[in-house]
Amino acid sequence: xxxxxAEINENTRWQDLTEGLKIFEPATSxxxxxxxxxxxxxxxxxxxxxxxxxxxxxxxDSSIPVADGKRAEFDLMHxxxxxxxxxxxxxxxxxxxxxx
Amino acid sequence: MAIRTRMSGNEAIAEAIRQIDPDVMxxxxxxxxxxxxxxxxxxxxxxxxxxxxxxxxxxxxxMSAAIGASAAGARTLTATSSAGLAFMWxxxxxxxxxxxxxxxxxxxxxxxxxLNINAEHSDSMGARDSGWIQIYAENNQEAYxxxxxxxxxxxxxxxxxxxxxxxxxxxxxxxxxNISLLEDEPVRRFVGEYHPEHYLxxxxxxxxxxxxxxxxxxxxxxxxxxxxxxxxxxxxLEVAGEFEKLSGRSYGYYEAYRLEDxxxxxxxxxxVCGTAKDAIDQLREQGVKAGLLKxxxxxxxxxxxxxxxxxxxxAVAIMDRCESYSAQGGPLGAELTAAMYRAKxxxxxxxxxxxxxxxxxxxxxxxxxxxxxxxxAAGEKTFxxxxxxxxxx
Numbered sequence: 001x002x003x004x005x006a007e008i009n010e011n012t013r014w015q016d017l018t019e020g021l022k023i024f025e026p027a028t029s030x031x032x033x034x035x036x037x038x039x040x041x042x043x044x045x046x047x048x049x050x051x052x053x054x055x056x057x058x059x060x061d062s063s064i065p066v067a068d069g070k071r072a073e074f075d076l077m078h079x080x081x082x083x084x085x086x087x088x089x090x091x092x093x094x095x096x097x098x099x100x
Numbered sequence: 101m102a103i104r105t106r107m108s109g110n111e112a113i114a115e116a117i118r119q120i121d122p123d124v125m126x127x128x129x130x131x132x133x134x135x136x137x138x139x140x141x142x143x144x145x146x147x148x149x150x151x152x153x154x155x156x157x158x159x160x161x162x163m164s165a166a167i168g169a170s171a172a173g174a175r176t177l178t179a180t181s182s183a184g185l186a187f188m189w190x191x192x193x194x195x196x197x198x199x200x201x202x203x204x205x206x207x208x209x210x211x212x213x214x215l216n217i218n219a220e221h222s223d224s225m226g227a228r229d230s231g232w233i234q235i236y237a238e239n240n241q242e243a244y245x246x247x248x249x250x251x252x253x254x255x256x257x258x259x260x261x262x263x264x265x266x267x268x269x270x271x272x273x274x275x276x277x278n279i280s281l282l283e284d285e286p287v288r289r290f291v292g293e294y295h296p297e298h299y300l301x302x303x304x305x306x307x308x309x310x311x312x313x314x315x316x317x318x319x320x321x322x323x324x325x326x327x328x329x330x331x332x333x334x335x336x337l338e339v340a341g342e343f344e345k346l347s348g349r350s351y352g353y354y355e356a357y358r359l360e361d362x363x364x365x366x367x368x369x370x371x372v373c374g375t376a377k378d379a380i381d382q383l384r385e386q387g388v389k390a391g392l393l394k395x396x397x398x399x400x401x402x403x404x405x406x407x408x409x410x411x412x413x414x415a416v417a418i419m420d421r422c423e424s425y426s427a428q429g430g431p432l433g434a435e436l437t438a439a440m441y442r443a444k445x446x447x448x449x450x451x452x453x454x455x456x457x458x459x460x461x462x463x464x465x466x467x468x469x470x471x472x473x474x475x476x477a478a479g480e481k482t483f484x485x486x487x488x489x490x491x492x493x
Contacts, residue, residue: 019260022307
């Protein structure tokens with residue numbers, strides 16, 4: 001019996017995967033920890049951040065969550081550390097640190 | 101009531117397509133399969149079938165569109181030959197690994213080069229490891245019958261793999277022979293409607309096809325695909341059994357022609373088998389115990405069954421209409437001798453390459469093969485593997 005995406009992991013037997021690894025449910029990319037590909041990590045200096053939200057649409061991985069008109073901490077499960085947000089920030093509020 | 105008429109192999113395939121009335125056919129013309137999409141287009145234009153024909157700009161697009169259509173939930177078909185199949189290469193594998201029950205009417209022709217358009221098996225043999233089921237025909241009747249069985253095999257829940265229905269270019273595809281057709285209604289009942297469990301256009305079930313598989317998952321997916329190919333063996337026989345009830349014509353993994361008590365056997369695929377049968381009939385009249393193992397199913401490769409059918413033989417000629425440039429012989433030779441070794445079937449074997457690029461093979465050629473097998477079995481002659489026949493040298 002094929003499992004749901006959330007139940008599949010690196011111990012799953014071949015018999016329990018779907019045919020052709022097809023996926024029969026939406027939004028399963030949320031389950032995929034692409035953040036582990038990161039070699040550099042963005043850090044926000046909240047003193048400098050003006051909440052202009054310009055970094056949000058620039059993020060190619062939708063890893064800058066917004067709630068009540070304000071950005072929050074990076075979603076590091078999906079941020080791949082590309083650094084585009086650093087360039088996008090007009091206030092120099094985002095810097096990259098080495099490592100995860 | 102059977103309908104007795106006369107048709108070429110391409111017409112026979114087109115007639116099967118008319119009766120099946122599949123949903124989508126993306127195709128690109130290439131000799132000698134061009135007539136198949138041409139006949140289908142005509143039938144669509146005349147309102148005979150309501151298949152959606154997609155005229156594409158290349159075979160790579162034809163197979164890509166077939167994958168899209170099949171994933172969307174359509175019963176899908178394409179037709180091609182030779183370089184057309186080669187141009188599909190990348191996506192031929194994707195059709196199989198995505199477990200899509202596409203059917204391809206393949207008219208076998210050699211791959212270039214030298215540039216040539218005639219009968220040879222190098223196109224489908226090149227694709228033998230692509231994950232497609234491969235079923236071969238000796239004549240137009242078998243091409244028609246195999247085509248009618250294709251979707252039942254491909255769409256079976258234990259299989260879900262694409263199927264190639266192969267016939268020899270020109271010799272079968274263009275030669276007009278007598279044929280016995282089935283009536284439309286029994287065919288439609290036999291083939292049935294296609295109701296996939298999962299498909300892209302299914303309301304309420306978002307679906308992704310062909311996702312990236314990291315090393316931690318890809319090997320498991322390939323194992324599952326390999327197991328489906330193994331399970332296809334049983335399904336092929338079940339479908340053939342049902343087809344026999346419908347048509348009276350019996351099919352299996354192979355046809356054994358006068359093989360039961362044979363001391364000398366030829367193993368071959370496709371139209372040359374008709375020539376071999378004539379040679380065998382002549383030799384039998386002279387008291388030579390000659391027989392034929394005609395391969396129908398090459399993928400999956402029923403090696404145990406083939407080997408068992410040859411167990412009583414003293415010498416066997418395995419005939420490849422394909423040069424694999426392995427310096428060892430052809431693909432049928434390699435796979436069958438491996439199967440015979442495992443089954444401890446210890447006949448002398450010789451792997452012969454014949455009929456490349458449409459080179460004619462005569463009854464006399466096959467009789468010579470049997471004469472050589474007799475010399476081989478008697479210890480009077482040895483063969484340097486692997487000989488060509490019909491070659492100027």
